[in-house]
Amino acid sequence: MSSLRFICQRCSQPLKRNQSMEMSQEPEALMLISAQGEPGETQEGGPPSREKADFENLNDSASCRTLPGLPGRRMSWDNSNNFILLGNLGSVRTINSRQKAASDIFDILSGERDVDHPLCEDCTDNLLEQLDVQVTITESEIQNYKCCLETREWISEDERETLQEKLKGLELEEARLVQELEEVEKNQERTAADLKAAQAETEMLDQQEKQYRKDYSKLKWQKLELYDALSSVETQLWYSQIQWDQLEKTNIFNATFEIWHDGALPTINNFRLGCLPTVPVCWNEINAAWGQTALLLLALSNTIGLEFQRYQLIPCGNHSHLKSLTDDCTELPLFSNGKNVFLHNKFDQAMMAFLDCMQQFKEVAEKGGSGLRLPYKIHVKKGLMEDPGSGGGFYPIRTHSNTEEEWTKALKLMLINFKCSLTWVSLRYCQK
Template identity: 45%
Template structure:
């Protein structure tokens, strides 16, 4: 219950709906109810049936529905939410209204007051309950009429025959039930046996699966190892094929040029006033040339006439002899190295003799190459003459390989031409070596095939 504002322009709200809690504005006719009307309203609307408590009440289907009133404090009934100072007239009216709603609530199972919407909803619900009760009552009446119309006399013999048949059928069903119970017991035992066997098979399956996984892992490891070996074999075959195609002489001795200098394995051969190459580098280059020329001669089974090249790093030299006798007696070793200083070469000509002997050995190697069948037209690009001379066939100029009475520029150019001839000789020997290998492998395969047949 709530009270509105004290202003005359505002509507006083004293009650709320006990269902939806909405404020209710009462009709003005509620203000004119006298005591006689209230006394008549106190009379019961209908005589309620005696209320039975306990198990009988539950069995009979009577359920007491109690809807407590809405209140925000400990007091029951309606709640006053208006001002605390009410006039005596308002108190009297409010008391009358409260008494009226208490009468309505006591005579019904529904708490009052209710708003219009809740009243409509309640009426609809009561009407549906009324229709359901009327339908149920009609069904009872129809059933009662049907019972009254049926005859009370029945054929007893027919019923006894039916009873006898039912007892025989009951006996059969009991026997069948016993058999089914026996079958059920046997089936249960068989099922338990099958379950036990299933558990055993499950354990065996797990063991087999573990064994399978172990073998599968070993197989994968073996396959990985086999694949790894296959890759290693392919790599080894590729390396072998590459090495077979690679010429050891070409890979070992790289002859090229660097500006005005000829180089062998990056060692420069020669000197210029503008670029004074260290003599250790020149001696190392001569050692590489001596090693290469000696290797080419051995490759084609050729021996130099009157000379023997001794590769000894940056102190390589050439032994000179005629018919087993030394040309220079005690000084038969012709060095391919020097310590520097052109003034020294004016008095010591062994270095010049060694370079001249090296050029003569290269010329002998060219002659040996020409003696090979099918090589009559072969020639090195620069013609080598006697006494350490090398000729540029393009310009016709001749350069001396000696240092004595020679300029550094001409000496360097002569050494460059000599390295070019040496590179050509290396290429020729390499090509001959490859051809011999091809012929040798072909003959080997042919002999193998002939032996197989």
């Protein structure tokens, strides 16, 4: 069998040649291995004299010997061309001539190389079908041309002129349509450019929309947080309003200063003011009670806009005192350590100065139609508290040459006057 193989020029599959193209299948037939296109190759059907001449030239140019075991087969070497020839001369001629003929036939069939050869059977069938279609179309066009030629012979001169005019009109219409087509193509190009720009703008708008959605979600979340904060603030405001209403109804003086009694001893903010032989009270508590009393008098005077003369009241807890405005700012303590208290002149002077300040408050508060009316009178110069209801009893507020009972009684009357003052100030000033 020949080693020469052909490939289909369309599907690139190896070709299976027809039996008429195959070489002899006898086992003693061998192949020729040489350079193709040798100038000495012969074609099938050539002159016998030329074949003999080629054979003689071949025998003369190479030393030949018979292959062992293969009678009638020769093997030759040519030192100049370096090829080996196997088999009989008749088989060699037949192979070369058939291969050359097949190659030439394929080149002739290829023509202008529109359809190259060789082709496989499937590709050939497909090509033949296409050619049949083209032949059918060509035959139809030929029939149409024949009909046109026959019709042309029957048309008169006037009809021919009419058709010529129609043809010119159609040509003009064609030119117009071609121009419109060009304009449409230009418009199509512009439209394509506009479409591309619109698509780019759409992408940009899509990105902006995504960003806007993110911003919207963020703002909505902030809105919900603000709603929660607003709800919390409204709740706090509602609670604060309730507290405010309650505070408005609350008397600040009554809530801050609570004047009451503990048996025979008067109290202010639970601090006992005074002492009895049967009820001893430590002086730290008495001093704290005096500090609360001084703070109360200062608050009342500030409420009605009173500025004390002769003395300045300075409340400092259990170390409160008064400062003299006429005697080189001498400090008068409203506290004591309990040692020889009833002989302590400065402490007595401070309590008498305190009665002076209270008298100034009374005089200012009693002015007007709705003035204050205190139940117990004050004698500043003598340092006495008068009880009109008990037959005109007088109780000194000094500790010197006095008893604990009378001193405590004077302090009690003083606190009762303060309690009435708290009620009056609450009704007149706090409601405003």
